[in-house]
Amino acid sequence: MKITFYKYQGTGNDFVMIDNRQHTFPKNDTKLVNRLCDRKFGIGADGLILLENSEEADFKMVYFNADGNESSMCGNGGRCLVAFAEFLGVIKSECTFVAVDGLHHAKIYDGIVSLAMQDVPNIDIFDTYSFLNTGSPHHVQLVSDLPNLDVKVHGEKLRYGKYGNAGSNINFVAQESPDVFAVRTYERGVEDETLSCGTGVTAVALAMHETKKTSSNKVTLKTPGGELQVSFEKNGQGYKNIHLVGPATYVFSGAITA
Secondary structure, three states: OEEEEEEEEEOOEEEEEEEOOOOOOOOOOHHHHHHHHOOOOOOOOOEEEEEEOOOOOOEEEEEEEOOOOEOOOOHHHHHHHHHHHHHHOOOOOEEEEEEOOEEEEEEEEOOEEEEEOOOEOOOEEOOOOEEEEOOOEEEEEEOOOHHHOOHHHHHHHHHHHOOOOOOOEEEEEEEEEOOEEEEEEEEOOOOEEEOOOHHHHHHHHHHHHHOOOOOOOEEEEEEOOEEEEEEEEEEOOEEEEEEEEEEOEEEEEEEEEO
C-alpha cells in the first residue's frame, strides 16, 4: 500500500499528516503508525494525524502518538492540522473541527494559527506542582535549573512513578519575567522530551496564573522549538476562552510504501 503523506511542525513539535477523507488508512494498525513515526526506519514524527470528514464541523482530527496508539488532544497537532486543511482547500481563514475532546474553533493567518482550547473547570494545586487537564493530562512543576535538567530521566520517573500506567505529560518550568515562562515537556506516548507541547504550554500558562506567578491573562511560553502564546479568562474556579497561538509550518511531503 502506497501512502501519500505531508509533514508539518509547530514550534518543533512535528507530525505526519494524512488526508483520510476516503477512509483508506488502516487506523487499527498500531505497528504501521509507529513505523511511520520512527525517525530511523520511517518518516519521523512526534505523532500522526488523520484529517477526516465530519458531519458537524469542517473536518475531524484523529491523533496517534508516536507509539502507534490513538491519544488525547494535541494542541500543536491541532494547529498543524488547521494549516493542512487550508492547504487542501478544505477551509479558508476560519474553521471548526472535531477532536477527541470535542469541538474546536480556529483561525489561520499567514501561517499563524489561533486554536480555541476546551474550558478547564479546575486546577489541582499541590505544594510543589499543579495538575490539570487541557485536553490531555499535565503535571506542571517549577524547577531551579531548567536548561541543565535531564527531562527524560525526571519526566519518565514522574510519568510512570507518580501517575502509573495511564501516565501524564510532565512540564518543567522556569519563570523569566512576569508573563514569560520557559517550558520543557516530557510527553507520554512519545516517551521522551519534545521540542514543544501545545496542551502542555496551555497547562503551564493556566497553572502559573492560578498559583499567582503571573497576573497577566496573556502569557508567552518559550519552548526549545520556539515561542507560543496562551490567552485566557478566569472563570470561577476554572478558565474559559483559552487560545493557543503560534506558527504551523509545512516541512515536506512524499509517498511511502507500507
